[in-house]
């Protein structure tokens with residue numbers, strides 16, 4: 001389980017003290033130059049040195065099984081040879097050209113994403129992040145509809161910029177109410193804490209839809225778009241019933257309101273059953289945004305929509321870094337690998353495997369309210385036994401207990417009380433079993 005790689009140790013090989021000093025040193029330097037609000041995981045943060053497959057090593061040489069992939073971004077595998085080779089080859093040719101020049105890698109990538117998106121007459125605008133993808137989507141939607149009013153979901157997260165925190169209702173990530181957008185948050189993504197949570201699936205959806213309908217009646221319904229994550233990522237993999245967004249979109253369609261599916265976490269087959277999260281809802285969105293795993297950690301995001309929507313932006317629009325030749329080459333290789341190896345199918349099978357081990361333990365643990373999510377996007381929500389009062393201290397203790405067992409998992413949720421399990425999609429059966437057992441041991445260690 002634990003392996004030490006002396007090659008990546010400290011200045012004095014084999015000396016644990018010297019190695020510790022290296023991480024502590026880095027931490028002190030980090031704290032001296034980074035903003036207070038840029039937080040790190042763990043009481044003793046980890047400095048990563050390198051990765052391979054589903055494992056990463058810290059600078060002391062300790063190996064961890066990676067069940068978070070740098071926030072669901074190492075999508076295929078760490079150090080995937082196909083991606084490394086493509087990036088190396090492109091780096092030897094040209095790193096950068098900007099959107100002012102044609103580039104084969106970039107055009108090929110856009111063609112492929114347009115085809116995969118399922119959106120008719122699709123145009124693709126590439127960006128360096130998910131935040132910028134959503135920012136561009138909001139710009140397009142508001143221009144197309146000539147309205148700055150936006151609908152978003154309660155418990156949403158769409159990025160860190162001024163516009164995207166304006167559609168983020170997750171309070172820890174939305175530090176200001178100043179915004180050029182007028183946003184109204186609607187019900188539905190986060191069922192556990194919804195006033196409608198006790199209703200069965202169909203009635204739950206109907207209650208949320210009725211609320212939306214009334215909201216549109218009362219306000220006049222002049223909204224540009226409804227932006228939604230099919231499964232809320234930062235919000236703790238909160239998952240509405242299948243078909244939920246289909247029912248919401250029907251109401252939006254009647255008002256001409258665009259539906260924007262933020263697939264930054266749910267895209268590319270991570271949910272196992274579907275390539276895109278929106279497919280669980282029987283719809284094709286008007287717009288789709290993506291980022292994170294598409295280039296396996298290289299900075300890439302984008303927005304896809306029908307030409308008439310994308311082209312609603314008057315004037316010029318460029319992105320210096322969006323879809324650079326280097327990043328596009330990596331993304332092309334990454335997507336090829338993903339599709340050729342049916343990693344979506346693997347996500348479904350491995351997700352079920354993880355769930356089979358975790359579900360009985362969760363059912364037996366009074367301080368875990370539920371196991372939710374789909375495919376390789378699973379979450380546990382910690383609560384005080386006997387109700388659903390959030391217990392973030394227990395979630396923090398569980399992430400530390402996993403780390404002690406050399407398993408990296410993520411945290412999230414409105415109250416910081418959700419554990420997120422999201423390994424690379426190439427996870428093997430052996431690794432799934434090992435990781436699930438480590439997580440079970442960690443849960444049991446906390447009583």
Ligand SMILES: Cc1ncc(COP(=O)(O)O)c(C=O)c1O
Nearest residue numbers: 129130131158159233264265291
């Ligand atoms: C659903 C969703 N949208 C947008 C973003 C923003 O992406 P980025 O961090 O690449 O700007 C994130 C990041 O976590 C996300 O989870």
